[in-house]
Amino acid sequence: MTLSGGITMVPAAMASPDKKRQVIHHVFFWLKNPNSTEDLNKLLDGLRSLEKIEAVRQYHIGIPALTEARAVVDKTYAVSALSFFDDLEGQNAYQVHPLHKKFVETCSPLWSRIQVYDAVDL
Structure with a gap:
């Protein structure tokens, strides 16, 4: 299947297993106590420690942006980590x-x- 912009969708099972592909690992976290600054800070400290792992090439920790509300935007999570x-x-x-x-x-x-989304480069 070809999408706009010429991007071709390739089912994971059909992707070439011998080709090295960059992996993008995006994790979303919902806190048990969403109003606890202490719990949020503990989670952030823990997430910051993961950047030291040698295999991590790029790393970003974020919180929901103050973008306009739209049906397709989920702002219910507390923190996300992108590796x-x-x-x-x-x-x-x-x-x-x-x-x-x-x-x-x-x-x-x-x-x-937690919710994890893993992707590979095409």
């Missing part, structure tokens, strides 16, 4: 890294929900 990796191997190494494991152990009691 870029050279390839799947880098993303896999990140998942088992001691800093990531420590983050999950320390910060998971703070969130009520």
Whole structure:
């Protein structure tokens, strides 16, 4: 399927497994106590520690923007973290890294929900 701008949609199962593709890992967090500044700061501190993982090429932590309300925009999350990796191997190494494991152990009691979106470059 070709989208506007000439972008071709390729099902993940059809993507060439031998081609190294940059992986984009975007995680959204909802806090159990959304009005707790202390919980938010703990989560932010934990997220900041993940940038030190060697496999991370770019990293961004954000909060919902004050853009206009539209039906397609979800502003219910508290924080998002966006990570870029050279390839799947880098993303896999990140998942088992001691800093990531420590983050999950320390910060998971703070969130009520997380949602992850992983993508690869075409």
